[in-house]
Amino acid sequence: MHLVPGHSRTPSFPLDGIKCVLESFFIMANQPLPLSQETLAQFNRSMSTEPGASGPPRRRLGSISTRRSSKDQSKDQPHHRPLFLRSMTLPSSESSFLSPTVSNSHISMGKRFSFAGWHQGGRVSFSGLYLQQPIQEVYVENTYRMGPEPGCRFNASRTQQILQATLDSYLEGVCYSPDSCSQLCQMLADLVLSKLKDVNPPRYKVVCQVVVGQSGKQGIRVSSRSLMNPNTDNYTSAVFHNHSLFAVALVHGLYFE
């Protein structure tokens, strides 16, 4: 797979329970294509149409991380945008439905696409970048399952222990510093998530939030309320503080059919 240098490859997501969608080759010009995130953002901006969730749904279990600090209000990142980007990597052995008629369909959309080359049956976007193979739809059989299995619920106490241990080990002796703490916060959230993914029972979605602040004379209160199914879902939290900083971590586990 040939990629333009300077563009990072997107990480591949775990394949368990994923339904992939066969992408039709007669694609609308404004439908997002599987590209790396930067090129896709560029593509979407230049299209200046809303990259809506049109077409068959594609379910992905992927991680999204965000960061917010109290001081930078001016940089309001379009934080919801990545949700519409469906960048995927695929094994290159997937068969492609490429046909010569694709060029006609593109032109009929009102855009001129330059087909710079057809290496290994790869498609090219309007900007000349090579696109990845289309995603094959995988149909999963019905499991006829109404709820999680008896031993497979979200274990709040075990999660709490993991959370507390992670916070303690990671933040022991760390001093608050305004430049590095935003990255520390993000890293902590990702670290907790990766640890939880190992112990997580199947069919559970996880939301993890970390708040880190400087320990001063101020008061702070963090509260959370959620609308969820008490039979299957749960949450835990852990707090850490030392002389210079404090950290609060919240984890919610939500069952999904």
Added chain:
Amino acid sequence: MEEFHSGDEVSFSPDEASNVVKECIEGIIGGVDYSQNKVNQWTASIVEHTLTQLVKQGKPFKYIVNCAVMQKSGAGLHTANSCYWDTTTDGSCTVRWENRTMYCVVSVFAVAIAL
């Protein structure tokens, strides 16, 4: 349990949610100063009101609403979140609000449920 691919799949709209959140915050701590006694009931009412407003929209989502209120004293505050979910249907939105004496950060996470 058959899943209906009716094509009517709703995805979370962060803009709508952030408007709801902003109105709730304004309504509760709009013109007041930080007070240690009251902050408890402020955060509780912010999350409760936000949650009820979101539920009133009638969308098929589970919600998590998180609120942090901090007094302004020159100290720094960072929040981060990391989520393992279906990126096509689920989403989150974070709203930062401040006045003269305090910061308020509210995060809303919406997780789709299969109908």
